[in-house]
Amino acid sequence: MSASDVGMLALRVLAPVLVILIVLPMLQWVERRGAGLIQDRPGPNRVGPFGLLQPLADVVKFFMKEDLIPSHADRFLYVLAPGLATFAALTTFAVIPYGATLNIRGNPVPLVGADVSIGILYLFAVTSLSVYGIVLAGWSSNNKFSLIGGIRSSAQIISYELAMTTAAAGVILAAGSFRLTDVVAMQSGSWLSLPYRGWTVVPQLLGFVVFFVSAFAETNRLPFDLPEAEAELVAGYHTEYSAMKFAMFYMAEYINVVVASALMVTLYFGGWSFPGFHPTSLGGVVLSVLIFAVKTAFFVWIFMWVRWTLPRFRYDQLMRLGWKALLPLALLNLFWVAGLVLWNAL
Amino acid sequence: MTPRLVFDVAAGLAILFACVMVVHRHPVKSVLALVVSFFALAVTYVLLAAPLIAAVQVIVYAGAILVLFLFVLMLLNVPEEVRQTPDRPIHQALSAGAIVAFAAALLASLRAYGATRAAPSAELPPGDLAPVARLLFSDHFLSFEALSILLLAALVGSFVLARREESP
Numbered sequence: 449m450s451a452s453d454v455g456m457l458a459l460r461v462l463a464p465v466l467v468i469l470i471v472l473p474m475l476q477w478v479e480r481r482g483a484g485l486i487q488d489r490p491g492p493n494r495v496g497p498f499g500l501l502q503p504l505a506d507v508v509k510f511f512m513k514e515d516l517i518p519s520h521a522d523r524f525l526y527v528l529a530p531g532l533a534t535f536a537a538l539t540t541f542a543v544i545p546y547g548a549t550l551n552i553r554g555n556p557v558p559l560v561g562a563d564v565s566i567g568i569l570y571l572f573a574v575t576s577l578s579v580y581g582i583v584l585a586g587w588s589s590n591n592k593f594s595l596i597g598g599i600r601s602s603a604q605i606i607s608y609e610l611a612m613t614t615a616a617a618g619v620i621l622a623a624g625s626f627r628l629t630d631v632v633a634m635q636s637g638s639w640l641s642l643p644y645r646g647w648t649v650v651p652q653l654l655g656f657v658v659f660f661v662s663a664f665a666e667t668n669r670l671p672f673d674l675p676e677a678e679a680e681l682v683a684g685y686h687t688e689y690s691a692m693k694f695a696m697f698y699m700a701e702y703i704n705v706v707v708a709s710a711l712m713v714t715l716y717f718g719g720w721s722f723p724g725f726h727p728t729s730l731g732g733v734v735l736s737v738l739i740f741a742v743k744t745a746f747f748v749w750i751f752m753w754v755r756w757t758l759p760r761f762r763y764d765q766l767m768r769l770g771w772k773a774l775l776p777l778a779l780l781n782l783f784w785v786a787g788l789v790l791w792n793a794l
Numbered sequence: 795m796t797p798r799l800v801f802d803v804a805a806g807l808a809i810l811f812a813c814v815m816v817v818h819r820h821p822v823k824s825v826l827a828l829v830v831s832f833f834a835l836a837v838t839y840v841l842l843a844a845p846l847i848a849a850v851q852v853i854v855y856a857g858a859i860l861v862l863f864l865f866v867l868m869l870l871n872v873p874e875e876v877r878q879t880p881d882r883p884i885h886q887a888l889s890a891g892a893i894v895a896f897a898a899a900l901l902a903s904l905r906a907y908g909a910t911r912a913a914p915s916a917e918l919p920p921g922d923l924a925p926v927a928r929l930l931f932s933d934h935f936l937s938f939e940a941l942s943i944l945l946l947a948a949l950v951g952s953f954v955l956a957r958r959e960e961s962p
Contacts, residue, residue, distance in 0.1 A: 525826075566849045569846070569849035572857075573857060574852075576857025576858065576861070577857055580826075583865075586868075599865060602864065602868075606865075609858075
C-alpha cells in the first residue's frame with residue numbers, strides 16, 4: 449500500500465467525520481431557530497446576523513465553564529462515559545456510502561469509509577454499544593436522577609433495537625447482502641421494472657415506518673427522550689455533567705441524529721442515488737454527494753420538527769408501543785418482503 | 795502493525811480482562827471488564843477471517859446480554875463485595891494448586907492441538923452469510939430448531955414464573 453493509497457483511505461474515512469463535526473454547531477442553531485419558528489418566537493438572534501454566530505459563542509462557553517466531578521462519583525467511569533458516547537456515535541459513519549464511485553486515474557475509489565461485507569451488522573453492533581456511554585454516565589454519577597435515566601435508557605434501547613433490526617432485515621433480505629454499497633446499488637435502477645429496483649421505501653413502507661419510529665427511540669429524541677425527561681429527572685443521565693463533558697453528550701446526540709438520518713436515506717431512500725441519475729464524471733460524483741447530503745439534512749430537519757411538535761410518551765406507553773406494536777409490524781414487514789422476494793418482485 | 799501483532803494484543807487483552815472480570819470485587823466493573831474482553835475476542839474473530847461471527851459476538855453478547863446484566867445490577871444496586879480475611883489456608887492452597895494444574899493441562903492440550911491443525915484456512919468467503927445459513931438450515935437443521943424451541947420454552951417459563959402470583 450503506497451503513501452497515496454494511505455492518504456486516500458484516511459481522506460475517505462475522515463472526510464464525513466470532519467464534515468459532521470463542522471456541521472454539528474450549525475445543527476444546534478437550526479434546532480433553536482426551528483424551535484423559535486415553530487413556537488412563534490425569534491429564537492437566538494443577537495450574536496451575528498440571524499444569530500448565526502450563537503453556536504460559536506456556545507462552544508466558547510463550554511470551554512470556559514468549570515469542569516466539575518462530583519466527590520461521590522466513580523471518577524474513572526464518570527470521565528470515560530462521555531468519551532464512549534461520542535466514540536460510538538462517530539464510528540458508526542465509517543460504513544455508510546456517501547457518494548458514487550470516484551475514478552482517479554483509472555482506480556475506482558468508492559466514497560465510503562470502509563466498504564466491509566458486514567456493513568449493516570457493523571452498524572448495529574456499534575449502535576448497540578452506544579448505550580454503554582449513557583448507562584455508565586447514569587451509574588457513575590451516583591445520583592438517583594442519573595441512575596433512573598441510565599436504567600430507562602438501557603431498557604428503551606434494547607426494546608427498540610429489536611424492532612429496528614427486524615425492520616432493517618427486510619432491506620437486507622431484498623438486497624441479499626449486508627454490504628451497504630449493494631443496498632444503494634439495488635435502489636439505483638428502474639422504478640417500473642420487475643424485479644423492482646427503485647427506492648426501498650415503496651415496497652417496504654411499513655418497515656420504514658417502524659425503522660423511523662425506532663430511530664427516534666434509539667437516539668433518545670423526543671417523543672422518546674425519557675432518559676433525560678427534564679420534568680421528572682432534572683436532566684437524566686447527564687445531570688451531574690458540566691462543561692465539555694456535557695458538550696460531548698450533546699455532540700453524541702446530534703451525531704446520532706445525523707447517523708440515523710443517513711441510515712434511513714441509505715436503507716430506504718436510495719442513498720446517494722436519484723432516479724435516472726447515473727454519475728460518471730467528477731461533477732456527477734460531487735452531485736451524488738450533494739444529493740446524499742440534502743436527503744440526510746431533510747431527515748435531520750424532521751427529527752427537529754418532531755421534537756417541537758409532539759409531547760413526551762409515558763414510560764409504559766413507550767414499552768407497549770415498542771413490544772406490542774412495532775415488533776409485530778416489523779415481523780409482518782419481513783414476511784411481506786420474503787413473499788416479494790420469493791415471487792421475484794424484488 | 796501487522797495482523798499478527800494486532801491479534802496478539804487483542805488476544806492478550808481478552809485474557810487480561812477476563813481475569814479482571816473474575817478478580818474485581820465490584821459487579822458493575824466486572825461486567826464492564828467482560829465487555830472489553832468480548833470486544834477483544836471479536837477483534838480476533840475478524841483477524842481469523844470470520845467478520846460475521848465477530849459482528850454477531852458484539853451485537854448479541856456485548857450489545858444485548860451484557861447490557862441486560864448491567865441493567866439488572868443497576869436496578870438491584872448490588873454493592874461491592876467485602877474482602878474476606880483468609881482463614882482457611884489448606885483450602886486456598888488446594889484451589890491454587892487446582893488452578894495451576896488446570897492451566898497447565900489447558901496449555902498442553904492447546905499446544906498439541908496447534909501442532910496437528912494448520913492455521914484456519916479462509917475457505918468461506920469472509921462475511922458471506924449464505925454458506926453459514928445453508929449449513930444451519932440443512933446439516934444442522936434439527937439442532938437449530940431444537941435450540942429455538944428450547945429458547946421459547948425458557949421464555950414461556952419466565953412468563954409463568956413472573957405471572958404466578960396474579961392467578962390464584
